[in-house]
Amino acid sequence: DRDTVLAEQRDGCLFLTLNRPDRLNAFNEAMHHALRKHLTTATEDSSIRAVLLTGAGRAFCAGQDLSDRDMRGGGEAPDLGVTLETLYNPLVRQIRALRKPVICAVNGVAAGAGANVALACDIVLAAQSARFIQAFSKIGLVPDSGGTWLLPRLIGEARAKALAMTGEPLGAETAASWGLIWKAVPDTDLMTEAGTLATQLAAGATTGLALTKELIQSAADQSLDRQLDAERDSQRQAGRTNDYREGVTAFLEKRSARFTGA
Numbered sequence: 147d148r149d150t151v152l153a154e155q156r157d158g159c160l161f162l163t164l165n166r167p168d169r170l171n172a173f174n175e176a177m178h179h180a181l182r183k184h185l186t187t188a189t190e191d192s193s194i195r196a197v198l199l200t201g202a203g204r205a206f207c208a209g210q211d212l213s214d215r216d217m218r219g220g221g222e223a224p225d226l227g228v229t230l231e232t233l234y235n236p237l238v239r240q241i242r243a244l245r246k247p248v249i250c251a252v253n254g255v256a257a258g259a260g261a262n263v264a265l266a267c268d269i270v271l272a273a274q275s276a277r278f279i280q281a282f283s284k285i286g287l288v289p290d291s292g293g294t295w296l297l298p299r300l301i302g303e304a305r306a307k308a309l310a311m312t313g314e315p316l317g318a319e320t321a322a323s324w325g326l327i328w329k330a331v332p333d334t335d336l337m338t339e340a341g342t343l344a345t346q347l348a349a350g351a352t353t354g355l356a357l358t359k360e361l362i363q364s365a366a367d368q369s370l371d372r373q374l375d376a377e378r379d380s381q382r383q384a385g386r387t388n389d390y391r392e393g394v395t396a397f398l399e400k401r402s403a404r405f406t407g408a
């Protein structure tokens with residue numbers, strides 16, 4: 147059901163809105179499939195040069211829809227390894243592999259996988275009233291969707307463990323001051339600010355931005371020596387783009403660059 151994610155393309159940007167507001171945009175299979183489909187469009191369509199992800203209504207996303215996990219009738223617990231392997235993991239991999247900036251505008255509560263899918267995006271802005279909740283411990287689960295990898299890298303092991311084990315909500319301003327997200331903005335400014343950022347990045351040097359994303363993502367697993375080699379290779383590639391030529395020319399001509407993404 148594609149209505150579970152609203153999509154609009156403008157100014158080189160694909161604006162995606164998780165759209166199950168009465169369930170706080172919790173993930174069901176339909177929403178997973180719709181989101182993946184839109185991200186595939188973003189990957190393949192060269193006229194899309196940035197993606198902005200947000201949620202409809204008062205929440206960003208409450209993670210897995212737990213009404214699809216109702217075992218009160220005594221039914222078997224589902225194999226959650228399968229749902230991670232087939233739904234959540236491919237989604238996180240797709241966001242990280244997308245060679246275009248993915249901006250997340252966290253408009254309200256982001257809980258469970260909803261929090262970690264947000265954190266998997268490249269630049270995360272949050273409304274000041276938004277909260278990030280590693281809700282998994284409250285239902286006996288472990289953080290997923292990359293949470294156990296991202297959290298200690300972003301905020302250190304001490305804070306990662308405490309957030310994951312207590313399931314306590316973390317306000318947007320604290321999240322920003324800890325380095326979990328890019329910034330917290332007044333609620334009323336969130337969508338304007340995130341939209342401006344997304345369209346600005348969509349008008350950027352797309353190949354250079356893609357290479358930057360890849361370099362920063364791979365850095366955590368590399369030695370400085372190997373990272374220097376990777377920077378050399380990426381810079382060589384970036385230096386061969388028309389956008390590099392245009393960027394230098396625009397600087398010398400004291401005008402704004404007109405990047406085409408090529």
Ligand code: T3D
Pocket residue numbers: 168169170172208209210211212213215226229230255257258259260279281282284285287290
């Ligand atoms: O299962 C697998 O495949 C494995 C993968 C797991 C990934 C995960 O994400 S596990 C974690 C799942 N998520 C949660 O445990 C969070 C559950 N929700 C909450 O803790 C709270 O709703 C929030 C803290 C997010 C927000 O609280 P609040 O007080 O602002 O809102 P509320 O009243 O709790 O929720 C409003 C409605 O949304 C309510 O429905 P109602 O009573 O109005 O009909 C509530 O049941 C519904 N809702 C909220 N979260 C979910 C949900 N319905 C289904 N699933 C949800 N996750």
